[in-house]
Amino acid sequence: MTELLQAAVAPPNLPATGLLIFVLLYWLTVIIGLLDFKTLDLDLHVDSTHDVAHDAHLSVAWLNHALAFFNLGRVPLMLFLSFVALPLWVGSILTNYYTHNTSLLLGLAFGVPLFLGSLLVAKVLTTPFVKLFATLEKDPAGGVSPIGKMCTVLLPASYEQLGQAVVKANGDTLMLNVKAASAATELHKGDTALIIDYSARSRCYLIEPYDDDAR
Numbered sequence: 108m109t110e111l112l113q114a115a116v117a118p119p120n121l122p123a124t125g126l127l128i129f130v131l132l133y134w135l136t137v138i139i140g141l142l143d144f145k146t147l148d149l150d151l152h153v154d155s156t157h158d159v160a161h162d163a164h165l166s167v168a169w170l171n172h173a174l175a176f177f178n179l180g181r182v183p184l185m186l187f188l189s190f191v192a193l194p195l196w197v198g199s200i201l202t203n204y205y206t207h208n209t210s211l212l213l214g215l216a217f218g219v220p221l222f223l224g225s226l227l228v229a230k231v232l233t234t235p236f237v238k239l240f241a242t243l244e245k246d247p248a249g250g251v252s253p254i255g256k257m258c259t260v261l262l263p264a265s266y267e268q269l270g271q272a273v274v275k276a277n278g279d280t281l282m283l284n285v286k287a288a289s290a291a292t293e294l295h296k297g298d299t300a301l302i303i304d305y306s307a308r309s310r311c312y313l314i315e316p317y318d319d320d321a322r
Contacts, residue, residue: 111200114200114203114204115196115200117203117209118209118210118211118214119199119203119208119209119210119211119213119214119215119217120196120199120200120203120214121211121214122199122214122215122218123192123195123196123198123199123200123218123221124196124199126188126191126192126195126196127192127193127195127196129192130185130188130189130192133185134185134189176230177226177229177230178229178230178233178234178236178237181233181237181240181241182233182236182237182240183240186233186236187229187233188229190225190228190229190232190233191222191225191226191228191229192225194224194225194228194229195218195221195222195225198221198224198225199214199217199218199221202217202221203217252276253274253276253281253283253302253312254302254303254304254305254312255301255302255303256274256275256276256301256302257274257299257300257301257302257317258272258273258274258283258285258299258300258301258302258314259272259273259274259297259298259299259300260272260285260294260295260296260297260298260299260300260314261273261282261296262296263293263294263295263296264285264286264287264293264294264314265286265287265292265293265294266286266287266288266289266290266291266292267286268286269284269285269286269309269311270284270285270286270294271283271284271285272285272300272302272312272314274302283302283311283312284310284311284312285300285302285311285312285313285314286306286309286311286312286313286314287313287314287315288303288304288313288314288315289315292315292316294314294316298316299316299317299318300314300315300316300317301314301315301316301317302314303315
């Protein structure tokens with residue numbers, strides 16, 4: 108165990124170890140409720156209504172196709188990155204161990220093919236999740252529409268910041284991703300809010316504060 112820890116912090120393995128630590132810390136914050144697991148997600152939608160240069164449009168389209176090939180945009184970014192980080196770290200440890208490499212520069216050189224290989228591994232491992240997340244996005248509340256119902260904010264939400272709220276609908280307790288419906292509104296943990304709409308683009312429900320005293 109000590110040798111593994113020493114290898115993990117050795118210069119040629121530091122980039123892979125850093126990425127793995129970042130992923131582990133991210134999931135830790137998700138588990139304790141500080142972040143939503145889609146906080147660092149990608150939006151691959153291209154707005155074709157805007158007049159953009161043809162070359163720029165092709166570049167964006169090419170990038171979107173490349174990301175979609177690796178299931179990015181179909182599964183959450185951090186889920187994909189988790190499946191990249193672990194094989195990259197294991198590959199880095201083993202490669203530098205068997206080549207007896209202690210150089211950071213050579214470790215970075217090894218890291219390029221290892222990273223490309225890890226991307227392919229992550230694509231294979233995340234493919235089973237594509238259909239699952241497609242179903243969840245198509246029917247985010249599991250067949251029960253929470254629009255028009257009251258919810259309680261669990262994670263702070265604003266017009267730009269994604270938060271979370273819990274709502275009871277038809278006897279079921281649903282955990283929803285939410286944003287404030289207007290730019291001037293901020294909702295805090297424990298606030299009561301009304302669910303007024305669903306944003307397909309942001310993949311979350313829009314809510315506004317609800318004051319019981321105003322009834």
